[in-house]
Amino acid sequence: MEDLKTVQAQIDLLQAALDHVNQGFSVFDKELRLVAWNRGLWEMLDFPKSLAVRGTHLENFLRVNTERGEYGPGDVEGKIQRRLTRARLFKSHYFERIRPNGQVIAVSGTPLPQGGFVTTYSDVTEDRRRQKKLERTVEERTRALRQSEDWLRLVTDNIPALIAYIAPGPIFRFANRRYAEWFGQSVASINGKPASEVIGEKLFQELSPHISHAFRGNAVSYEYLRKRPDGKDVSMRSTLIPDMTVDGRTLGIFVLSLDATDQKQSEATLMQSQRMDAVGKLTGGLAHDFNNLLTILMGNLLSLSRQDGQLTPEALKARISPMMQATQRGAELTQRLLAFSRGRPVDPQIVPLSKIIDNVSALLRGSLPASIEVLVNEPEQMTASRIDPTQMETALINLAFNARDAMREGGEIRFGIDELTIDERHASVLGVLPGAYACITVTDTGSGMDEDTRLRIFEPFFTTKTFGTGSGLGLSMVYGFMQQSGGAIQVSSSIGQGTEIKLFVPALPATTLSQTTHQADPNDTSQLARGNGELLLLVEDNTDVAEVLAEQIRDLGYKVLLAENADDALSLAEALSEIRGVVSDIIMPGQMNGLVLARKIREKRTDIGITLMTGYADWNVLEPDERDVGFPILTKPMRNNSLARALRQIVAT
Structure with a gap:
């Protein structure tokens, strides 16, 4: 008798503990009859007190829920039988059910070794409300972020600058439309590509020291030249700004490039x-x-x-x-x-x-x-x-x-x-x-x-x-x-x-530095390369200058034939096969300058050596498409050693 009292006291203690749990609790045996429960089950699900009796069948609980619309409208008996059939399988299960009053109940069932199952019921209404609110917030934030990104893309794509972000690697993680198109890419295709692949290996080698310096946490500015598809050289001015954390780590670098051609x-x-x-x-x-x-x-x-x-x-x-x-x-x-x-x-x-x-x-x-x-x-x-x-x-x-x-x-x-x-x-x-x-x-x-x-x-x-x-x-x-x-x-x-x-x-x-050759004394004529009487055509429009130059060339061992103008020189070059070389001024009056003359002679006589001369310090006097001369040029006044070398070269052509 005392043992029974002790056991009952233990059961009562266990029941009191279960009643203080903030979840509902129930145990059904293999016959689907109620064995144990706690007070939280009745408070949470509003079951009639009359069901709180050991041996009450699960069907009674299902009928109460079905008749009051817990499972939605439809065939009452069918809903009860379908649920009994699933229960007799005695398999673990979890589901959440929304009651007509909006309460969300999470039901978790676990089968027992001797048959039957133990089930816990949790009121997760507030959790689900918070979750939905969080999901709505995330959705709104995502939509706002996407809109911000769209605005950022709209702004960066329309400002007259090339903008990009380079992560360690270095790899492109962002580029506006102008930057991507500048290197023959699209906004989508440039993302994730190595910098060397995007800008080309040659340019990357030139810019690599600047990029490395920026990744070490330094702001860097530099300029570089690049050819556009139309062949025009464009001068670009770039600034690299490191993207750094509070503790000094460089996450990447921001790139801003501007077309500096007009400014240059x-x-x-x-x-x-x-x-x-x-x-x-x-x-x-x-x-x-x-x-x-x-x-x-x-x-x-x-x-x-x-x-x-x-x-x-x-x-x-x-x-x-x-x-x-x-x-x-x-x-x-x-x-x-x-x-x-x-x-x-x-x-x-x-x-x-x-x-x-x-x-x-x-x-x-x-x-x-x-x-x-x-x-x-x-x-x-x-x-x-x-x-x-x-x-x-x-x-x-x-x-x-x-x-x-x-x-x-x-x-x-x-x-x-x-x-x-x-x-x-x-x-x-x-x-x-x-x-x-x-x-x-x-x-x-x-x-x-x-x-x-x-x-x-x-x-x-x-x-x-x-x-x-x-x-x-x-x-x-x-x-x-x-x-x-x-x-x-x-x-x-x-x-x-x-x-x-x-x-x-x-x-x-x-x-x-290229090796410079030793220049001889310009007044020393003993070591000059002299001619052997070869006939040279001298083209110079200034008569006085022509006479002085002709005498200087004769002193170096050549014969000289003077031409009054470019047309005369062209006729003489075509008519006289004895002419071995031509020395012509670049700037002359008339439709044909010395460079055009030289090119016309070269078309007719590939055996004639040609050198040009000028009193100008550079070729600004020529048209842009003429500045790639392609012939040796002497600057007036000509030293004997320079002239001698040039003449020796053209007669040896």
Whole structure:
């Protein structure tokens, strides 16, 4: 009896525990009769209290639910029997049922080993409401995000810029329509492709250092040239901005590219204006130089005329030698000034920097006051860089004239060249890529500048000069040129201590320079390649120049036939098989210039060698489609050694 009481007490305790569970609970035996339950079942499902008796069959519960519409409208008995049939299978099951009052009940049944099953009932109404609300929110957010993406795509596709996002790899993850079309892709096809495949291996090799620098967390700007399908060169200016996390990791880089062709043309116009301003400053000094040269020529010519043939060969040579040197010096000055003043579009070339310094110093020495000394610290080794030499000369001349203005009482301007390796820290300060650089230093002993002025000197139109004496564009153009060349500029100055300006440009090994041949003394005729009486056709419209050139060519061992004009020269070349070569001026009056003449002769006589000559420093005088000359060109006045080599080459053709 005591044992029964103990068991009943345990059952009552278990029942009390089950009644406190916030789920409904029931146990049916293998006959589908109620064995156990808890209070939560009746509170959750509103069953009649009369069913809360052990042995109540499952059918009674199903009938109550069916009759009050829990399973929807239709055949009551059929609904009950179908559910009894499934219950007798005693298989695990889970389903959710929405009651007529909107309550959502989750039913989970598990079979028992001796038959029957235990079932739990959970009210998941609030959970499902929250889930639906969350789903609606997600749907709304997705729709809003899609709309935002559509707007973003609409905006990025219609702004006049190329926009992209590159992930590590580097792989494209986004590109606007203009960017994709620029590289022959679609917005869909470019996504996920490696950068090298999209932009091409050659261009990728050029841009790869900039991309790598950006992935290391640095903002990068650079320019590159690319041909459009119509063959036109387009200059692009790109900026890479790293997409970084708070802890410093780079997730990718944003790319913004702009067509800078028109801007480059405007910059070229400004640069030409600066060149012409500098030419105006140079011409005074050059006029002084030319007056000195003319004095040498006139003095020796007067001396020769007075001697009336009485001079010994040694004395005659003593008179002629300075005259030859004066004419050569005049020719050099003219060519330098013309080349500098005409300029060219941005034309990067591999050039020795010492040659640029020498050219600039030669131009400046005759143009600056005698109280200002131009000094050059020659480098110990040859240093080369890939830059536009004309723009570099313009930049250095601008800096020299600024230095001149700061030295009213005279002083020194010193040029120097050094090589150095810039590490990542220093490169980040200068805004360049790490690597080998050449540093051109321009130092003056002038009045210097205060800190406020130093910080503003690269601003366009900022000038400390009086109105009308300076445009304020000189130093801003120097700054722009350094940026275009992948370099940087650094200024150190203080009041009364002068100014030091450093121009950093990427350095190349001296081995990249083409081997220069040794130039012989232009006045030494002993080693000249002489002719053997070959007949040459000389085409020159200026009679006086033609006679001098003809005599110079005869002195080199050739026979000369003079042509009055291009038409006459063409007739002679066709008629006389004895003609071995043609020397023609490029610019001549009439419908046919020297280049057209040369091409017509070449069509008729492939056995004739041809060389052209000109007094111009470049080919701006020709039409754009004529500038690919295809023939050797001599620049007037011609030195004997240069002329001799050219003539030897054409008769050997």
